[in-house]
Amino acid sequence: MAHGHKSDEKIVYVGDSRVRQKSNRPLPIDYSAYPGxxxxxxxxxxxxxxxxxxxxxxxxxxxxxxEPAPLGYPADPTTPGYIPMPDWYFLFLYQLLKYPYASGDYKLIGALVLPAIMFGGLLLAPFLDTGKERRFYRRPIASSLMLVSLVAVTYLTVFSWHHYTKEMEAKGMIPEHIKREEEMREAKQSGKPAPSTDKKAAVALVDASDPAAEIYKKSTCISCHGDGLKGMSAAKIPALLGVGDTHDKAAIVKIMKEGVGQMPPGLWDANKGKGLTDADLDKLADWLAKQKKAQ
Structure with missing residues (x-):
């Protein structure tokens, strides 16, 4: 520190740069001081x-x-008697929509209101439950809501699948994934290639513009064999596509009169009761005999 303007005046320095500046700010304790x-x-x-x-x-x-995921056949909305089922994680909503208060006139409640309440509550949970306590038994409201939701979703999911299996049994149908597993197992045991599910490889309808196609739609045949002669694989009702490769017209007429397998006899006469004549049924048999695979 200088007192004058003389060049030879002695300068005295005050302070030491090695002294650290003091602070009242406490140093954080290392996490190791709190084991666990x-x-x-x-x-x-x-x-x-x-x-x-x-x-x-x-x-x-x-x-x-x-345990590979069970796979059914490709979706086909034209299959009669088909029971649609969502993926397993939506089964509880699927079952919820079956109840009177969530379907019919109240379908908006089941489709929008109830799911909005459930998922909205899940999104708002961090903002509603702001307590510092983390132990679940000291958070009765949050824990109760969680348990009720878990029990409800589990019950609806299990009961939805149980109801589906009962529907299949009542209609005498086999679930698609089980039917497909059986077909693949039989093909493997017999040394044949696995059955294809490619729709492009399916047998095409022959002469769809034939007047007999309209006769088929008026007959009782369509109720079992379906629109487009596709049959019902789940109910073990064969398709009529390609039937001409194994049955001629005479054989088809005989089956319509005498029945075969699950098909009861007397369908020829039953179709007459629907306004069809012998000539119409003869044209229908002739058209079915033309249903052959493309060579």
Whole structure:
């Protein structure tokens, strides 16, 4: 520190740059002072999360490889008696829409209001439950809502599948995925290739413009064999596409009169009761005999 303007005056320095500036701000205590209660997010906590996720992923992969997902036939809305079923994670909503208060005149409640309440409540949960307590038994409202939702979704999912199996049994139908598994198993045991589900490889309808096609639509045949002669594989009712390769006109007439397999006798006369004549039924048999695979 100088007192004058003389060039030879002695200068005295005050203070030392090595002295640190004091602060009243407390230093944070290291997380290691609280064993088991806190840890560094990176890499400790993040590494643990990755390890848990990896274990869960391996478990899911093992389950997928050991039990392949059941696959049915390609969707075909023209199949008579087809019972549509959503994926398993929507079964509870599917079952919910069957109840009177969520269907019919109240379908908007089942399709929009109830799902909006459930998923909206899930989204708002972090903002509604702001308490510091993390133990579930000290959070009665949040824990109760969670348990009720879990029980409701589980019950609706299980009961939806149970109701579906009862419907199939009542109609004498076999679920598509089971029917397909049986076909693949039989093909494997006999050394044949697995049955194709490619619609392009399906047998085409022959001469769809023939007047007999309209006769078919008026007959009782369409109620079982379906529109387009596609049959009902789930109910073991064969398709009539390609029937001409195995049956001629005489054989078809005989089946219509005497029946075969699940087909009862007397359908020739039953069709007469619907206003069809012998000439109409003869044209129908002739048209069915033309249904052959393309060479």
């Amino acid at each position: 209660k806190s840890e560094a997010f990176i890499p400790n906590f993040l590494l643990k999360e990755w390890m848990v996720a990896a274990v869960c992923l391996v478990g899911i992969l093992a389950l997928v490889m050991s």
